[in-house]
Amino acid sequence: MITQSDLSPPQPVTWCKGCGNFGILAALRKALVGMDTPQHKYVLVSGIGCSGKVPHYINLNSFHTLHGRPIPVATGIKMARPDLKVIVHTGDGDCLGEGLGHFVHAARRNVDIAVFIHNNGVNGLTKGQFSPTAPRGYVSGTSPPPPGAPMEPVNPVALALISGATYVARGFAGHQASLVRLMQDAITHRGFAVVDILQPCVTWNRVLTWSFYNGHIFDIGEDGHDPSDHSAALRLATAGGDRIPVGLFYRSDAPTLADGLSLPESGALADHVNDLGLLQQVLRDMQLE
Amino acid sequence: MITQSDLSPPQPVTWCKGCGNFGILAALRKALVGMDTPQHKYVLVSGIGCSGKVPHYINLNSFHTLHGRPIPVATGIKMARPDLKVIVHTGDGDCLGEGLGHFVHAARRNVDIAVFIHNNGVNGLTKGQFSPTAPRGYVSGTSPPPPGAPMEPVNPVALALISGATYVARGFAGHQASLVRLMQDAITHRGFAVVDILQPCVTWNRVLTWSFYNGHIFDIGEDGHDPSDHSAALRLATAGGDRIPVGLFYRSDAPTLADGLSLPESGALADHVNDLGLLQQVLRDMQLE
């Protein structure tokens, strides 16, 4: 129903030439064009970072929020308007540094939103400091040698799995076809869907490059992984070693947050009106005779 | 070296009669009395909650901080004074709600502190609302039926394991001997040590009671679990089901945060003095001739 031109960028794109974000944006456009939800039913929510600029490069309802906070803002939107599809674009710093708590809690609540992590191992927009997914020893302006970043990286896939996310995948900005599919599945999935997207930052990250990823990733679907098997998913996610698994790790069905709140039986919360007659009755009942 | 009377409570204890916190405090006292670090080398850091009051009930250096923030405060203390043993007492709301981000990041940094979670499934001090570890459906003032708490609980042991903690255990306020041992090991462990302590809140929590725990816990040590096996630990932690494993899940050696910072070669950071001669030289070198 949506055409590419419906989505054309409201503003000129300002990312660096060669940035992995182009691949993510392209995949998002293809994903949306390939599905049958009308354009006005989407809301795109982003944080702050290079990744956070997505709303200005695709013509959708959007909220460019704060660094680290797109997930709670998206949660609010979804609860008020459960008929809308809410998509979060977030950076690794945004989602796993400043906003990590929200990520874990949204996962365990199984909030029905799709979260796309632009995972580039750096804080791109603030000039290349190591991010929570940077490997131990990563050298940057805030982690000079010795010994570079003095800590283990966050593993977003494992964290999502442990936290209760019901759709967990990893994609790569360079693999359009599979990324489009993962995005579409994540958007249509009923529940908290995470796609950790490997995204080369060509300006700052000299370690996690296009060629590095091309040489190290492998598709777990091709390896016969069963995405209904949580422990297998967790094993894959925590295996370590040289090779980087991509694909769908896990998918399951579970009650979403909206199922557990007292939202209106039908229609959106945003359109519902408190019954003043009922309130008057409540107040009357509270009176002491 | 420390005697029980050295530690006697500076203030009368205000917890409810029968509260699991008494067991935790008793175990802490026994743990300290049984070790050979002198009293002045400990610092106890707590958040806000019933659990947060520990510093007033044991005679130690202490910092009663903010809700959710004892871990970063403890991190700062430890970095400034690596010779001190820093112990955090935190609630489940404190550590896994408000402070969850800090918990995960301290774990991946392997900050050399011991974190004791008073896990009672409720926000005790604010009158019994469901906490992040309350089971799905738990009924409280902020989660009335239907359907009670509309989300899965946080699993602190699994979360610690995934995040990179190098000592991960679960204890029970009612099992003094083993809790004392776990505490001592956690305190002497070099790295981020977590003990998730099951703590009945007799006033609010009608589900996770003394008798519930007595009927459901089992010791993984007795079952022959090997604490050097990370995946086995993770499997145990995520197994689900009726029975609740307690004991030491995992222990390993890894560089701590202090190893990766430019702290003084010897002596504490707090006692070190920037070399003004060197600074003068630096400034001179920055000049353009």
Added chain:
Amino acid sequence: MDISFNIGGMAGQGIDTIGDMLTQVFVRTGFYTFTVKDFESRIRGGYNFTQVRVSDVPVHAPVDHMDVIVALTHDAVVGPRPRLVDGGVIIFDDTIAFDDLEPCHFPAPLSRTAKEVGGSVRMTNAAALGALLSVVRFPVDLAEEVLGHVFARKGEEVVEKNVLVAKRMYEVTQERFSGECRHDLSTVRCGPSTDRLVLTGNQALALGAIAANVKWVSAYPMSPSTSAFQEVVARAHEFRIGTLQTEDEIAALCMAIGASYAGARTMVTTSGGGFSLMVEALGLAGMTETPVVIYNAQRPGPSTGLPTRTEQSDLLFSVFASQGEFPRVVLAPRSIRDAFDTAVRAFNLADRFQVPVVILGDQFLADSSMALPLIDVSTVRVDRGVLAGDDDTPYLRYRLTDDGVSPRAFPGEPGRVVVASGNTHLEDGHITEDPAIRDAMAEKFLKKVPAIRDALRPPELYGSEDADMVLVSWGSTWGAVREAVDLLRAGGQSVCQLHFTDLYPLRTALLREVLSGASVSVSIEQNATSQFAALVSMETGLMCDHHLNKYDGRPMTARWVVDRLQGAGIA
């Protein structure tokens, strides 16, 4: 009639229950009540009390003195003794070992009677109630009329037995109590009041929010705000309101902002520490012009401070919180009834001007209760402000208009794209660094202010504008200061009260008039640094001559005001 009953003891002993029952007895017999709770930040033990002030005219503040005390512990017998009036009585269970008996002391067989007559010590509460009523010679027929209702309402399982216990204890007291109580209600009949709705400030606020059509409330528990949240949660199912206990306060406000962007009226409830954490998101609401209501029930700070006590020390923080500059509204209800109206007004102001609105309550107001006339909700008006029409195409979320307010639209409508951004943005919501747009958007914000100010309530003048002395007050101290004015005027002083509920942007016309007219002005605030007086100076250049400050965390009383004024030689 103006009696203060005081029930003291440990947390968990049933102080609240006795206090509530006592309140009910007097409300049901037609009197005005005002109940305050004084409790520690612990779940069991300590020394807590409930004060029930009963009067035949409306009262809005507690008093310092105690007429009749029911003490459930030894501490509660001894501690409040200095505050007992001459002719006051302290009732306590005769199992409490207490030797220094004075005529005011009445060791009563409360628990024994409960056991003997009711069959359970748990009915000691009923016994205490009976003793209390008897001591003030509350007519037994009137008592009988209401006791059944009271115990039924309190959910006591064995209503009849409780009534029996209370009545028996009433009689026992008649027989045994040999002291003098300064209050003798034996001739009293039903009071003049028809007010029957007993609400706390937090309940009133929550019900007001429901009346104003709040559809989303997210919060992280924090005393003394939690009961407001819980009141909404408890009614969420019947009204279909989305409520969520979040992981922290940051998430609470961000969710509310998201839900508001999507079209729902939203509120968050918190106290100072939680509000501190919301400050960044407050700025997001400001910048994105997303209406949201933030209820900050203040408590003494800084930091964790005194979690269960009261203070008015977040005023200037609320006015200036968050980086940068944007319009906002700060309101402080003056009474329990006003908390309801303030909630309604807050939502309308938020929508009309597309700004965040902070409601500054405090623990005193939050936890106090009084009997009110039934609230008629049919008069509640919901004003959602300017909404975009069909001709608003292409839709520009931040259209530059004469009054700075852009028509709102919500996501989900075909043909309309709604773009919000916390970065500096163009009219269409997309980001820009253009200095001219930056200026225009900053001026858009400035333009809203005069209209907001005009939409706010002017201060209330109590007494004559020509009075020699003006007492300047704000928020929940309204009742205490008003009563102080009455006391002072009764003593022949020429004094008036200028009271503000709408604090920012400040309305200054009447203020200038009254302040320049009076020969002495005194700011009275429940904080240490006279924050409202500072705000007045900032906006008008006028300085109050004197400042009364109470910052021990306990609620203000008229007596305190008068004593301080006299002590300082001002009155």
Added chain:
Amino acid sequence: MDISFNIGGMAGQGIDTIGDMLTQVFVRTGFYTFTVKDFESRIRGGYNFTQVRVSDVPVHAPVDHMDVIVALTHDAVVGPRPRLVDGGVIIFDDTIAFDDLEPCHFPAPLSRTAKEVGGSVRMTNAAALGALLSVVRFPVDLAEEVLGHVFARKGEEVVEKNVLVAKRMYEVTQERFSGECRHDLSTVRCGPSTDRLVLTGNQALALGAIAANVKWVSAYPMSPSTSAFQEVVARAHEFRIGTLQTEDEIAALCMAIGASYAGARTMVTTSGGGFSLMVEALGLAGMTETPVVIYNAQRPGPSTGLPTRTEQSDLLFSVFASQGEFPRVVLAPRSIRDAFDTAVRAFNLADRFQVPVVILGDQFLADSSMALPLIDVSTVRVDRGVLAGDDDTPYLRYRLTDDGVSPRAFPGEPGRVVVASGNTHLEDGHITEDPAIRDAMAEKFLKKVPAIRDALRPPELYGSEDADMVLVSWGSTWGAVREAVDLLRAGGQSVCQLHFTDLYPLRTALLREVLSGASVSVSIEQNATSQFAALVSMETGLMCDHHLNKYDGRPMTARWVVDRLQGAGIA
């Protein structure tokens, strides 16, 4: 001599490099420079520029006009054209297609020369430098003297080739440039300055912190503060300073508080959004009396605003941030050199009064650079305040003293227990709800304020106290306003500047004197709501007659001040 060079182009094109080299040329030849950077919140592309202002007297502000422009893109040729002075020149690479040539345009073979002479287009920077120097007829011998140093210092790999390229382009320009440049430096010899230390505001601040013995800096990156943090991190190993990029700003400040409690001097660096997140922990520092220095490099808000631009709009937020009331200090350096001193003073004030100290910088100050005399660090004095002696037993962390300051001790000493708490506490640090202690502790805080105020710098009066007009300014606009005063006085006006670096608690003596003496007072601020003027009113009741406000995110200039004053008919 007062020339403004402007290098414009896309991010990532080497604008900074050319600007830095140009700065070096003039510094090395004895001139004063002032360099500002104007860039967008993106990593590549857009339109950015660096302005290098060169003078033979010290200058502390940029100018609006441009004398010589090097444009690296078409946009950079066209965009700044209106700001080019008569007799100005725009140099650009002749591969840029540009048709509307005017006499001021000089399409030069920059990249061609780089390739032909240096063998690589990457030496286009060197070519641009050569062209630029040639256009203003900067003496070739002087240029030769320094170019080698400049390229070596910049870490250019092939120093000689770069020098060759620059020189060749110098000659080519001599031959080809047919326009008129209003500046002719051919007779210039070395300038009067011996200032050789080129620092940005952020560098100066970081080095000041190191001089003051900062031992722990935790931060989460945020423009425009990040380079201050990175400056410390880069030197952490040689000085042995603990530094950590944290998960968020809350952790950053909490860690700093922990490290300070344990005895280390600590600092955090952030901007408004991060400061918002620190507000709760700020209150913890206040309540626990833990010294800490918070550097807030302001940028235009609210919310994300304009991340790489400048503003002074967090003043009142800084003064009132966090619930409750506690003493604090707010300082705003007036210049790059002052940033160093401010850092030192901040740490001493924090320790002496055991309070948090906020340093309000801004993007303009943070990213600007100028040549300074060498800083002599031997004069730096570290004052750790009152420390507990051996006789302080039992140790009471919050001992009540006459001046409100309690001797500090750190954990880890035998026989001493150091207890800190964010709850209301007793002298020993353990918690209490006692109203009398509460009062005493609140008064302890109030007591510190007069002594803090006395320890702060009074405002600086530039010009005569008896001037008709006083310009009131604060922080980084010092240079621009001072220069405006010079311009106005040169035009015969009677005007002075009263400039504040120490903002809170406010010193009011000189302020009262000057404001009441002047017939016209004008507040000049880089914000929309005149926050400092509001603070002045709050503290003194005095109102400024006029307010100049700049809020487009671009730095203030003397010209802007003068034009605005004249435009408004004030001057």
